[in-house]
Amino acid sequence: MRSIYTLLTILMLLSIVASFGGLAVAAEEDVRYGPYIDKITMSVIRDYNTRVMAFEAKELDVLGVLPRDLDRIKNNRPDAHIIFTARTTASGSLHFNVELWPVKYPQVRKALAHLWDRDRIIAESPLKGVAIKNPYIVPPTFGKWVNPEADFEKLYPYDPEKAKKLLDEVFDPCPDNPDMWCDPNEGMKPVEIEVLTLPEASSPTYWWIAQYVKNEAEKIGLKIKITPVSSRELDARTSAGTAQAWVIGWVFGRFPTFMYYFWHSREIRPGGWNEWRVRNETLDELLDKFFYAETMDEAMEWCWKAQELLVDIIPWIPTYTAIGITAYSGEIDRDSLVLQYAPPMKEPVGFSWFNINNIRFKDRKFGGVFRSYFTVDITTLNPTVYLWATESDAIWRVYAFGAEPRPEDLYATPRIPVLFESWKAERVTYEGKEVWKITLKLFPDIKWQDGVLASAEDIKYTLLKFGLELKTRRVYDPWMDYMIDIKVVNRTTLEIYAEKMGWAEIYYMAELFFLPKHVMEKLPNPLDDISLLPHPTKPGLTAMIGNGPFALLKREVSYVELVWYPEYKWRHPERTVKFLEVELPEQVEVGKSFTVRTTLVDYLGEHVTNATVKVVLKGPTTVTVPMEHVGNGVYEATIPSLPEGVYDVTIKASMPIMLWHLTNSYTAKLGVGKAPAAEAPTPTGPAPTAPVVESIKIEVPGAAVEVVPPQSPPTLTPPPSVEAPKEFEIEVPSVDTSMSMAAIAVSVVALIVSAGLALTVRR
The missing domain is CATH 3.10.105.10 (Dipeptide-binding Protein; Domain 3)
Structure with a gap:
């Protein structure tokens, strides 16, 4: 059961389509981008005073503070950022x-x-x-x-x-x-x-x-x-x-x-x-x-x-x-914290789900270890049956949701898409009955942390297995008892038909989480603590495979280590392998080979020496040549002579990082033509006939070269103009936000055991 994030009536939902085609924001402002840090460590520290002393000793980067200790923290950690949230x-x-x-x-x-x-x-x-x-x-x-x-x-x-x-x-x-x-x-x-x-x-x-x-x-x-x-x-x-x-x-x-x-x-x-x-x-x-x-x-x-x-x-x-009092280390960039607001209240009502994704240290844009804690013993990190709020702090870093509320306004629509590209709720006639139809559509490039593409089958499996069959706390909702049908339309689209749905349940549908069917169905008991079970097929991973910004890399009885997931859908565009320099001619003569050279660095500016790099040329023929590392992050390849024409050149680089890869591409144009010749007499006689192009075979010592001759002469056309997709607009009646004056950004109902409990509300 997740929180409801805006005030909507059932009538409004009859034909609302919350489409998330694209947010009209600059790349650096997109709150979805992240994570910026490398790692989150979480140790079980049940004793509140021990947590306080650890924060004072700069062994923790965050602390829930009791009001009685607020002055102590201010005195002993004057650098700390103190955040008050009405909850x-x-x-x-x-x-x-x-x-x-x-x-x-x-x-x-x-x-x-x-x-x-x-x-x-x-x-x-x-x-x-x-x-x-x-x-x-x-x-x-x-x-x-x-x-x-x-x-x-x-x-x-x-x-x-x-x-x-x-x-x-x-x-x-x-x-x-x-x-x-x-x-x-x-x-x-x-x-x-x-x-x-x-x-x-x-x-x-x-x-x-x-x-x-x-x-x-x-x-x-x-x-x-x-x-x-x-x-x-x-x-x-x-x-x-x-x-x-x-x-x-x-x-x-x-x-x-x-x-x-x-x-x-x-x-x-x-x-x-x-x-x-x-x-x-x-x-x-x-x-x-x-x-x-x-x-x-x-x-x-x-x-x-x-x-x-x-x-x-x-x-x-x-x-x-309660009103939470949270202290963050002064080494954290205060501007990177993402708070959740619920107008007309001026005070934040919590922290956005995007907060931990956006946290970064003052002295660097990327990297660093964020040290946190569990306030109680870990009972389970299975997202379908967990109980404690402190467990959710780890779980919802590994798993993402279909959509999330906007940090600036908890009630604003449309919500921010994370996994779902779009969703739709409507009344239709199905098998002679008036029913609710819910259509969910995934972004096509959502990938599980073991490399498998996420699919509508995963959503269906989660709803049927952990909802309808096992009736787990975190998945089951009463509407499932009224479900008539659930259809996988294609890999990314799911349709759900139900005779009856609560006004809240309909709104929840955009914020579903789901599990990887290909992993969970192989486990002896899918209700076990999956963070303690090995992945059924991928050594080095646990069965806790998510689609969120962090991946579980280490799990002990009282300790969890999460690392940033390099293949996360919303990974920051700058956090990748980069082309520092590229040497590529714009024009070469027919019959001559040439060299392509590039220097690679990572997102920290360090030379990359272990990348897999290749150059692909597409034009009258297609040629793929691997590039060899020659030292100090420099990769080069010799390209054999090419037929005359214009080529699209793409240099593809893949850099291994932990269990995954960072990939990037560089594109350019290349012209292959004849060298200028002296004037010659105008030829007479019959016109020459076009030669028949046979398969081209090229051998380059030490390199496997793939050459594909064209089936027909290429036609050059200018690239089409690209227009950013407009954000879907829907008419929503004005919302009386006093119906719900404050809410929290925690994804699910969960028990509170954290130390920072309350502060007076300023009205």
């Missing part, structure tokens, strides 16, 4: 499995809600007063999607006495300890709630909140047991339904569609999202109407009604919405 999160919430004793009693959840002093939590915790208070199921940064009446502070104001009265409705004082509660429905079993949380070293704020819950609850006789757990154990227990309560946070996309995934009973399934085990038929009906509404206003109406029911169910007690 759409539900942070520090107390979550419940509403089917497990004793939190299965609504009175228990409501009693705990009456113990929630958000102002105190924000002021006294490591947040140090720096956060947006959030008393809603749908965080306040969702703007008009928030039902102001579904307010926990109105419904459950801080009131310990009210909390005690609620507990008294279901429990009795324990016979041997009347200050504590026992459950008469369980044979007077003493009441105790286990609260899971990440350790203080990993997540100081969440640990503080867990301690707050314990202190407040035990004042009214409700015993709390705090259990610190690893990220793996937390995931395992919440997924298995054995966790009573836990403190954690979620980061969301643009619209509150998370309500459907989190609390619809259909998601109580293996691998499903509903870890809270909410089963409520009325809520299911409201969520269905919200999800499949035909207009934005209608969706909002049902969203409000669902919130009214959810504040009574209480799957979680909301606390605050």
